[in-house]
Amino acid sequence: MTPTITAFRASPDGGRGLARDMRVRWALEEVGRPYDVRLLSFEEMKQPAHLALHPFGQIPTYEADDLVLFESGAIVLHLAERFEGLLPADANARARAIAWMFAALNTVEPPIVEREQVTYTEGDKPWYAHRLPLLEERIRHRLGQLSGRLGVRDWLAGAFSAGDLMMVMVLRRLEGMEILEDFPTLVAYVARGQSRPAYQRAFAAQRAVFAGNAATGKPARHRA
Amino acid sequence: MTPTITAFRASPDGGRGLARDMRVRWALEEVGRPYDVRLLSFEEMKQPAHLALHPFGQIPTYEADDLVLFESGAIVLHLAERFEGLLPADANARARAIAWMFAALNTVEPPIVEREQVTYTEGDKPWYAHRLPLLEERIRHRLGQLSGRLGVRDWLAGAFSAGDLMMVMVLRRLEGMEILEDFPTLVAYVARGQSRPAYQRAFAAQRAVFAGNAATGKPARHRA
Incomplete structure (x- = not known):
């Protein structure tokens, strides 16, 4: 079906x-x-x-x-x-790829969603402009760590996996925020994901x- | 080893x-x-x-x-x-239990962590007292949905699973915030988890x- x-x-x-x-x-x-x-x-x-x-x-x-x-x-x-x-055959390699799915969803995405939502939920509040730099700093901290780990690799854990799929999609949520652009390693990583047929x-x-x-x-x- | x-x-x-x-x-x-x-x-x-x-x-x-x-x-x-x-034997039941792990980590936990962090990161800001009700309303919205789904069940998807383990631990992060207490179904659910040997x-x-x-x-x- x-x-x-x-x-x-x-x-x-x-x-x-x-x-x-x-x-x-x-x-x-x-x-x-x-x-x-x-x-x-x-x-x-x-x-x-x-x-x-x-x-x-x-x-x-x-x-x-x-x-x-x-x-x-x-x-x-x-x-x-x-x-x-979407996952390697070896059991340990599978577990490592799955760890990146959780990292994307529980460590990298939450501060990005927070930054995204705040415009809708608090965009009219007097503190909005003061909070934006705090939120962006949290995202930059995570992106710096992620960029450091990715380094010269094409994908986070061996071949392309469900972990990369999820991370690329989470990073795409930054479009238009002018944050990802400071991490060329990650810009290239997202572009690699987007170029897949x-x-x-x-x-x-x-x-x-x-x-x-x-x-x-x-x-x-x-x-x- | x-x-x-x-x-x-x-x-x-x-x-x-x-x-x-x-x-x-x-x-x-x-x-x-x-x-x-x-x-x-x-x-x-x-x-x-x-x-x-x-x-x-x-x-x-x-x-x-x-x-x-x-x-x-x-x-x-x-x-x-x-x-x-920590997971049922049937493949579909396993997938359902795993869905609750992701729900705990990607849907329920982020607003709770946000509420938790804000005391440390913005507790001294003039807008702190104004933002708390906004953050707590986001949590209550999720807890209301979760409570409705749990209903009279002991666990979220059949027998106790890794999904419950993760959800109970995420809900425990609310301790001291006086939010969970408004959802007696969830208070009892957390207590059931905590009573396991x-x-x-x-x-x-x-x-x-x-x-x-x-x-x-x-x-x-x-x-x-």
Whole structure:
């Protein structure tokens, strides 16, 4: 059965592929699996039908046969464990690649999300301009450490893995903040991720939603 | 070979078991594996020897034979996949339990850490008192959703799993903030986790470090 994922009907990123469905689309393309997409409005995401799939009312979800998953990290890991292409075969090497998924989601992403959200939640407050440098310093600290570890390597742990997929997507959230640009090693790393054919297919598919190509009422079907 | 984990020599939580080594200690106790602990000062955590193990200079790390892991989520997942006791046998049920690990670390924990950190980083700023209610509302929103999903269940996805272990530890970070108390379902859930014998052994072991019992210079060895 072709799995179905959910995505924003109207993504707030305007088709830039920053929403979390892009992580799952990219993973599906890397492992060569077709998928269907069900688009949701913000109102639909708050309804009981969606909350039954995703307790926090977000996207993406993943439905395949009798399995329903939420959390992009969990979905990508599930795909990586079930199909070839996102994790090395050796058990220790797999564990190391998975560690980078957690590092992306629990160590690198939180300060980036914080910086991103603050514009929406506190942009009109008198302290906003004072807090921005504090938030950016936290991000720079993490990026410096990440850049140091990556060094001259192409990918974080051997061959390209689910850890890199997640880290590249997390770093992409910095677009427009003029922070990543101070770390050329990481700029090149993100560009390497974006140049992968699977990334480009996934990006085009989510871009098509924004362009209205897939907003026809019937589910979009993607053949990887 | 007995694995070695790292932990704070002087934990800022004063022996309350809120540091991330507690997650790994608990997991090791649940799967019945002995472990050694190497205690680190904040100064030692910044040194190249430790940064080689943990690119972000934090604790815990996990060393076993030629495997070195960082990120508490990755270490707990590795233990859960390698030994019995933290994940169900059925593949779909495993994926669902792992989804709750990611939910704990990427959806529930970030606003809690933000609330925790702000006292240290912005406690002296004029906007501190204005921001606290904003931060607490974000936490309450997530706790309401989590409480609704847990409902009358004992655990989030069937039997106790690594997903519950991680969620209980993330919720424990709210101690003293007077937020969790408004969600009796979650208070009872955390208490259920804390009443597990494996939790209690892990808690006693980290508490012994604070009490000075393990700060003798030689590694503490724990027989699960």
